[in-house]
Amino acid sequence: MQETLLQQGTDLMIYGMGTVIVFLTLLVIATGVMSRVMLRYFPDPVAIEPKKERRPSAAGDQVEPRIQKVIEEAIRKHRNSHK
Amino acid sequence: MQETLLQQGTDLMIYGMGTVIVFLTLLVIATGVMSRVMLRYFPDPVAIEPKKERRPSAAGDQVEPRIQKVIEEAIRKHRNSHK
Amino acid sequence: MQETLLQQGTDLMIYGMGTVIVFLTLLVIATGVMSRVMLRYFPDPVAIEPKKERRPSAAGDQVEPRIQKVIEEAIRKHRNSHK
């Protein structure tokens, strides 16, 4: 508590920046290990799923792209005009 | 307050289960009376409405089922892909 | 604090209604000045925008009106039936 402000600032910098670097280094290591373990032993089922938000649809999954584009546009307009 | 824990538990069971049964019996009776009164004296206007959430639409209420299916599918995809 | 209730009520009416009128008169004046300044010196860019909520769409802005009507109807039904 008797340290000068300058000493406090220096300490804060050294220990602070040190912790940030140590922590993120550990995170790099842990992430690397985790990724290797997951890809090796627990791969996603059925290859990689296209996107989690795409729920399986009942049937007739394919919509003609042009129509879909038209529809998406219509939806956007619909939403804007009904807000 | 001087009762034993066992006595308290027994009381809780008897009065508790009793209340549940009495209450739900009264609810069965009240519900039955209510339903008969409502159906007799206050039937829904215009027969029974198909579903409260279906608001009357302005015009052209009918959409070809196939198109609607396509559109619904498109909407679902649109939503998922834009989340 | 010694005034009668009647006096208090009268005061409240006179000063209250007076403030309302003065305030809204100032607002009429300020609004008029503002509108003239804005229209003269800071008009909306590119004439008047059709509606702020209409975000520019990527491409193919036009959807055939009949189709749009069908789609909007479908969307409304879809929403209602999926609530």
Added chain:
Amino acid sequence: MQNFLRLWHDSGIYHLDMGQGFMMLIGLGLLFLAIRKGFEPLLLVPIGFGCILANIPGAGLSMSAVENALYSGYPEVVAPLAQLLGEQADAGIKALTAAYQQSPAAVQADAYRLATDLGYANGMLYNFYSVAIGSGVAPLVIFMGVGAMTDFGPLLANPKTLFLGAAAQFGIFATVMGAVGLSVTGVIDFSIADAAAIGIIGGADGPTAIYVASVLAPELLGAIAVAAYSYMALVPMIQPPIMRLLTTKEERVIRMEQLRVVSRREKIVFPLILLVLVALILPSAAPLLGMFCFGNLMRECGVVERLSDTAQNALINITTIFLGLSVGSKLAADKFLDPKTLGILVLGIVAFGIGTAMGVLTAKFMNLFVRQKINPLIGSAGVSAVPMAARVSNKLGLEANPQNYLLMHAMGPNVAGVIGSAIAAGVMISIVSSLT
């Protein structure tokens, strides 16, 4: 057997008194009006339901922990509380609760802690009320949402209609005088704060009325809110006869020319102009109008659409639910069944009538000076009751001439009325707090 007695003592029928039963019927009546007749259902459904909950005998949902403890009647509970409040233990429930409410905040805090130590808790609706209305936040959040839903375009296209919004506020102040009159003549005893809170019913604006009542006369809040929302729903019945009486057929057919298009930038700057005026002239209106302008700025500025959407939907809906239940909690029998309530209901409808009349008459008066005549039917929209009053103006206009669409013209005074009542609210809070 003891348990059976306990259950029986806890049961509602044991505790039911006439007043509570009557209030539960009132609650059902409000629900009927809201659901079947479409009376402002967004507020009256929660209010009506809250009214029923508040009057469940023995549940104490609308009472504080201290009141619940006092109502228990157990001497070992009442005695220490009475001592703390400086009263005799046998002073009676009325005297004790009155003593509690008039105690300094420090004593109230001690009493609350004692009551919780004795096992009593605030009722659910009491907590809702404290958080939503006691703190003042709910009406302000609703006002922000209303601001985010309000289009000032018609007002900006024709700022003169602000005068109509000013004129209609006379209903507020005339009602204050009415309440004062009832009090002076000894019919019903209203304080000046009561009178001001009742007057605000004439503003025809729900959140403003709740805000003012919560500050000036919390014990009248239930009746005032119910009156305000009920009469707002009744606008299509209250206004037309007055409007027909005060206008000639010639006036009703006046065609108003189409409003000019208002630029986006005008709409962005307007809430800021209004805010600055409030800041300079009437800071006591700053909470209400500040939040209103903030909501409107979010709407118009075009860069915070997600905040504006939330203010208009999730946030205002959540707030409305708890605001409604909280207002309902003030419909407990012992507070509502009082001659004052009758006075409030009578004065409230008078306020609406006077506001309507003043709006119409002011429009006629303005026609003496302006070149482009105003259809006086839009004057009545100055009372607020958005958008009901504007629709009434439109309907009567169409009645007089099937081509005479007044809706957009009436939206100007309609939103002006919201500003006007908020200003009146600020003035009244400012003056009344100096008087008391």
Added chain:
Amino acid sequence: MQNFLRLWHDSGIYHLDMGQGFMMLIGLGLLFLAIRKGFEPLLLVPIGFGCILANIPGAGLSMSAVENALYSGYPEVVAPLAQLLGEQADAGIKALTAAYQQSPAAVQADAYRLATDLGYANGMLYNFYSVAIGSGVAPLVIFMGVGAMTDFGPLLANPKTLFLGAAAQFGIFATVMGAVGLSVTGVIDFSIADAAAIGIIGGADGPTAIYVASVLAPELLGAIAVAAYSYMALVPMIQPPIMRLLTTKEERVIRMEQLRVVSRREKIVFPLILLVLVALILPSAAPLLGMFCFGNLMRECGVVERLSDTAQNALINITTIFLGLSVGSKLAADKFLDPKTLGILVLGIVAFGIGTAMGVLTAKFMNLFVRQKINPLIGSAGVSAVPMAARVSNKLGLEANPQNYLLMHAMGPNVAGVIGSAIAAGVMISIVSSLT
């Protein structure tokens, strides 16, 4: 160097004890069950995550400011607090926290102020718990949302199924006796309040269980909530063997005739009937069932769709997030790692089993009297666990006869079970508070 020591003293590893490490594994296990096995993920994901957060060593996220100050161990902090609590400064952390928890509310308030003056603050999860569960509001808001999502149509079409919802509540009271038995035989020491809170697991209804536990036995809340939600997720494994054991093939193939169409007005009036019955008979169930009926009325009345939507979406989701984290905060090692937890887990599954059995047996018993036979498979749905239990009934019906769709028939007892447990909750709170 001093700073380095400080950082090391602050680090989690320095503080980690076995218990916290074990609880973090429990938290990860709950997340695994929720994410991989689909166990009630909406609650178990936040609960599991909250469990990990609560057991982060040295962070004190689930502790009050006073506890955090006491755990610091600095003599200059502990001594004045101990003095305030009337204990010796060297009484040890356990004695001091116990003294704090048993102090009168006024002393607790003083201790809190002293702790904040000394630089300590409530942990994040402690604040969440106080606001969401301590005040009682979160389970009530969830119940309102559940009400807004519940369709009473199947129940109204066949009100007799309410009896099945009543019968299944016997699981609750049998479990109370079980807990009492464990205590009387000296296995685990439960009070009557503990026993009642544990029994409610048998109600198979999450918010009801949390509400009752928060009132009667807050220190068991974590284990009770985890047991309730886990067993609700396990219903498809717990119920079928019991159902098969108690029914014959002939009973399982009973076809039930299609339910009549229920009118909108019946659906509107039903929550009001239920509310009035609660008000008259069991006011202590009014908070839970009142909010439930309010949600359902908003759903059915058709005029407040935006409020109903919000109650079913934004509001219930927000509340669920904080409720889950708050429940998780009660999974701190020193509270959870206790023989009581094991007892709770065992008693909980017994409760589910007994409730299921009673539902099925009552359906068979009712078949002795009624003309239109009930398929006893729908009896098990009376435990609640909406809609899982109804789906189990349907699945076993289809197993017995591929044309035998029981889903809608099972929804009647399913929602009746929700009402039944809420009633049981009210009775238990009412009786237990009279006993203690």
Added chain:
Amino acid sequence: MQNFLRLWHDSGIYHLDMGQGFMMLIGLGLLFLAIRKGFEPLLLVPIGFGCILANIPGAGLSMSAVENALYSGYPEVVAPLAQLLGEQADAGIKALTAAYQQSPAAVQADAYRLATDLGYANGMLYNFYSVAIGSGVAPLVIFMGVGAMTDFGPLLANPKTLFLGAAAQFGIFATVMGAVGLSVTGVIDFSIADAAAIGIIGGADGPTAIYVASVLAPELLGAIAVAAYSYMALVPMIQPPIMRLLTTKEERVIRMEQLRVVSRREKIVFPLILLVLVALILPSAAPLLGMFCFGNLMRECGVVERLSDTAQNALINITTIFLGLSVGSKLAADKFLDPKTLGILVLGIVAFGIGTAMGVLTAKFMNLFVRQKINPLIGSAGVSAVPMAARVSNKLGLEANPQNYLLMHAMGPNVAGVIGSAIAAGVMISIVSSLT
């Protein structure tokens, strides 16, 4: 007449001083930057509006009940408060408010109760601040929402980029030294807590900056938040010159190979790994990073979509509205118009510059060791300012070579920077509380 005087005394013009007028212009300026120039409008619109509200003369919206009572100046109000605070009644408003703020919590509570008894209430913005920021909840909820919006895919595909996120945090600590330097040389007097709170501006992360400032230096919060958000908006102007100065054309055209696809399970496990590391190493970062990981887990786990949606929409929007207004409330003239503010603004931009430079230089340094070269332009994205900084990297990459898309590569250091600043925040809170 007395009323007219009262109204005049209540009016804003009567109270207006230069400082407040100037701050209202600052508020309008922030709105202009947000609306017209697109400077982080989601925060700067509420902050700017809150700034105007906070400086409305005489309204006291950002003051506590006690401050409002003291500012009233009425001797009958000031005297008893001064006595309670242990000051002379004529000590002056500055001394009295300072005495109030330094009083123990118990005295503050007594003063609050006395002020309410005297008819004064907390200002609206003061209440917003207490609930949203004083309790610490709003920045945490925002962080949860940000977590639910963050895709760690690019980071997981190339974890080395975490080093860039670490390096850029040097801006934080260099700024701490800068603030200390200003203080030591006597230019502006900053404490070590002030210096730490100012340094966090270099983290280029709004909620982190607000969280740290609310803990370490609440009176500087307004200036720090405004600086943080303004400079984040200015990233496209601040970073490019530094990036161009420190890189050669050859370095800027380095093509990075396409990122590998990251599996869903990796994305689910990552937030848990991060959480466990925080728990073991730096518990003081647990609130911020815990909520961040919780949001991200909700996003990725795929079974609580409705909670994730709400965290990303209704909940974060509601919180943003109140957070912004609360930050604005700290822009009251008497707090903001101070040489410290100028120091904060200067130090803040230096922090951004140093962080940017360190990110770029570290990328170049890493290229000495790794086989697959990193384009140093993505180093600047390590300051956070998601996603602006990543877009800047992309833009400069395209400038150097029209086929060189760096956006996804820059997202890695970009989100790493968020983690890095939260770690830095935890360290600083931990060390500074040990120093003071």
